[in-house]
Amino acid sequence: MLADRSFRTLLSREVLRFTRIWVQTIVPPLLTSLLYLVVFGVALGTRIQEVNGVPYLEYILPGVALMSLITGSHMNSSWSVFDAKRERYIDEVLISPMSDLQIALAYSLGGTLRGLIMGAGVLVVGIPFVGVTVEHPGLLLLIGVLSSFTFASLGTMVGAMANRVDQISFLTNVVVQPLAFLGGVFYSVEMLPGALRTATLFDPIFYMVDAARYATLETSDLNPYPTLGIVLLLAVLAFTGAWWAMNRGPNLRY
């Protein structure tokens, strides 16, 4: 019932949307991530020898891939839902036989796929460039899926709640980007002073980056398995928010 033809059609529409505008949705973010690797990894990396016994370029690769994934996933669903709402073609979906749960899930999974493509893109180019082997590919995939789903759901929620374009860019520029930069992509929390270290523990992206780093390099600040539980909880919370917003968001069903 949940994954019926109606749901599958909306999901395939979501995939069609981002593949149709791939020059805008896939190429620029991929390029940005590769620039991070070049600028931070190669240029600065010659000055920073190792972090936790791992060469700097290797150390930042999982986090850069995850940053790309998170950017892709939340932007995809927030813009897709907001655009559909602004131009009212979301009405076609809202009056169809789909439930709000199915609608929220289709938009969120569309964003999840886009995020996974972005993250995988960075790894496909980055792994040969950096020269690492992924230690736990299954775990990395799991972390990737959960992180992507969490941020895609957050995007769905904000897209459904937003009334103005700037609320969408607020999510990207004021919430997600700073959290990503402070989430330990470029450094280990061990390197931070006490207060900042504690603050980092409130950054959800920190847990995702840390677990992804463990899955790739077998080095991390925290034990990866309880971390996985936290990421799972975040995914559930974010999707509950998306579902609620699809049902109660302003100017959806009034």
Next chain:
Amino acid sequence: MMSEPVSALKVEKLRKTYSNGLVALDGVSLEVAAGRFFGLLGPNGAGKTSLINSVVSLARPDSGSVEVFGKDAHREFREARRMIGVSPQEINLDKFLTVEEVLTYHAGYYGVEKKKAKERAEELLERFELVGKRKQRVSTLSGGMKRRVLFARALMHDPKLLFLDEPTAGVDVELRYKLWEYIRELNHAGLTILLTTHYLEEAEELCEEIALINDGQIAAQDTNAGLKERYAAESIEEVYLKVMGRVAGG
């Protein structure tokens, strides 16, 4: 013994207040018999679109009930919504899709299987003279063309009840007549139609039964001929003016 025929639409004591306090529907009750060509007329802001939106659950009524062919629009929303087609007043086509995709994706949202959707799209593309535009993105079409796509889209899943909310607004005369002809044909084939329009001659020409709505209430309802007789009027326009004048005059 014959059982009582099920109404295509049965609305009872529907009330809808918007968050700004505006009462859009003030206890509307309305019944549309299956197969009927029904007109809903009234001035701007009378509650026509609010009524349609309440049936398809775009609006959340405060109270009252809605049944579509005996299915509760709230509790049995999947069954109810599957039977309804809507051609909305405002053009709302998915800008990322081509004309043909708008039709096939719509069918998919309603659970129509792919092969059937393709056949139906073919039929409607031809019917609305859209074959040459099928691969074109809808955002690049002219207003009249968009209106045709909107109309074809509403029919893609073979609804039993069709809502046409101002379908001929901004449409040239030629297309308007073509649409009329096609709507009539659909109605003769058994489709129940609820039309809202500002063109009173359009309602007079097409509708068998008409309800006049004002300030969220049904002010009068009867067959086309019945209304004219009751208000000693020559045309629906005259009925309209009399009813609305009476309402306005208190």
